[in-house]
Amino acid sequence: xxxxxxxxxxxxxxxxxxxxxxxxxxxxxxxxxxxxxxxxxxxxxxxxxxxxxxxxxxxxxxxxxxxxxxxxxxxxxxxxxxxxxxxxxxxxxxxxxxxxxxxxxxxxxxxxxxxxxxxxxxxxxxxxxxxxxxxxxxxxxxxxxxxxxxxxxxxxxxxxxxxxxxxxxxxxxxxxxxxxxxxxxxxxxxxxxxxxxxxxxxxxxxxxxxxxxxxxxxxxxxxxxxxxxxxxxxxxxxxxxxxxxxxxxxxxxxxxxxxxxxxxxxxxxxxxxxxxxxxxxxxxxxxxxxxxxxxxxxxxxxxxxxxxxxxx
Numbered sequence: 001x002x003x004x005x006x007x008x009x010x011x012x013x014x015x016x017x018x019x020x021x022x023x024x025x026x027x028x029x030x031x032x033x034x035x036x037x038x039x040x041x042x043x044x045x046x047x048x049x050x051x052x053x054x055x056x057x058x059x060x061x062x063x064x065x066x067x068x069x070x071x072x073x074x075x076x077x078x079x080x081x082x083x084x085x086x087x088x089x090x091x092x093x094x095x096x097x098x099x100x101x102x103x104x105x106x107x108x109x110x111x112x113x114x115x116x117x118x119x120x121x122x123x124x125x126x127x128x129x130x131x132x133x134x135x136x137x138x139x140x141x142x143x144x145x146x147x148x149x150x151x152x153x154x155x156x157x158x159x160x161x162x163x164x165x166x167x168x169x170x171x172x173x174x175x176x177x178x179x180x181x182x183x184x185x186x187x188x189x190x191x192x193x194x195x196x197x198x199x200x201x202x203x204x205x206x207x208x209x210x211x212x213x214x215x216x217x218x219x220x221x222x223x224x225x226x227x228x229x230x231x232x233x234x235x236x237x238x239x240x241x242x243x244x245x246x247x248x249x250x251x252x253x254x255x256x257x258x259x260x261x262x263x264x265x266x267x268x269x270x271x272x273x274x275x276x277x278x279x280x281x282x283x284x285x286x287x288x289x290x291x292x293x294x295x296x297x298x299x300x301x302x303x304x305x306x307x308x309x310x311x312x
Contacts, residue, residue, distance in 0.1 A: 092175025
């Protein structure tokens with residue numbers, strides 16, 4: 001964008017090494033500079049698309065294998081727990097933990113840690129560029145950071161327990177289905193189909209209402225964070241306009257800064273959202289670890305040997 005506006009449209013010189021390497025990219029050939037800027041943008045977009053596609057494929061492949069391995073480990077552990085555990089735990093709850101709670105490994109590893117790493121790298125790179133152009137605007141761009149991160153503690157306290165409560169309510173709905181279908185002969189013998197239907201619908205609607213309330217509260221929280229960054233961007237636009245009038249910035253540099261400021265705010269928001277989403281992922285992880293931490297009552301003696309063959 002800076003090359004297009006300052007060099008192509010306003011006729012400013014490119015860096016000396018660029019003009020020596022590419023004689024056409026001089027103020028005498030403005031059309032060549034404009035074409036170069038547009039083509040360079042297309043090439044960068046294509047490169048980003050290729051890298052993103054390869055990354056998504058590798059992510060999906062590794063993610064699916066990790067999730068399946070975790071489900072297999074949990075299923076194996078549930079099989080080996082004592083009957084006393086299963087007598088006290090509804091089958092539907094165990095099924096919900098296998099089918100739903102194990103998904104946290106995907107969001108935690110690939111959604112959370114991956115996003116956190118990308119956001120930190122992007123923030124450092126973009127911040128370095130903006131500081132070189134105008135350090136005062138860079139400080140203004142960072143002003144939203146403390147407010148965003150101060151909200152993380154509130155988010156964790158407010159939403160983590162609610163998320164665990166919603167998951168428990170959803171697991172009860174699945175438990176009702178499992179109980180009814182596994183004991184269908186008894187239900188039909190006593191003519192209790194309508195009663196079980198009401199029980200399932202009441203529990204499902206209650207879980208759905210809790211999930212919707214949690215979603216609305218999360219969206220309102222995200223909108224509040226977006227408002228903070230929007231106000232910060234407006235302040236940067238105001239101060240940046242004054243700097244252009246004072247000759248401290250060119251119009252092209254201001255456009256570059258405004259573009260990069262969004263790349264500063266996005267990682268700031270991304271880091272904040274990632275840290276808060278990790279709290280929700282940990283809610284599922286805690287439910288999973290509650291099961292994995294249970295030890296079978298009957299244990300093999302140390303040094304026990306498996307029989308080679310059994311007769312009779």
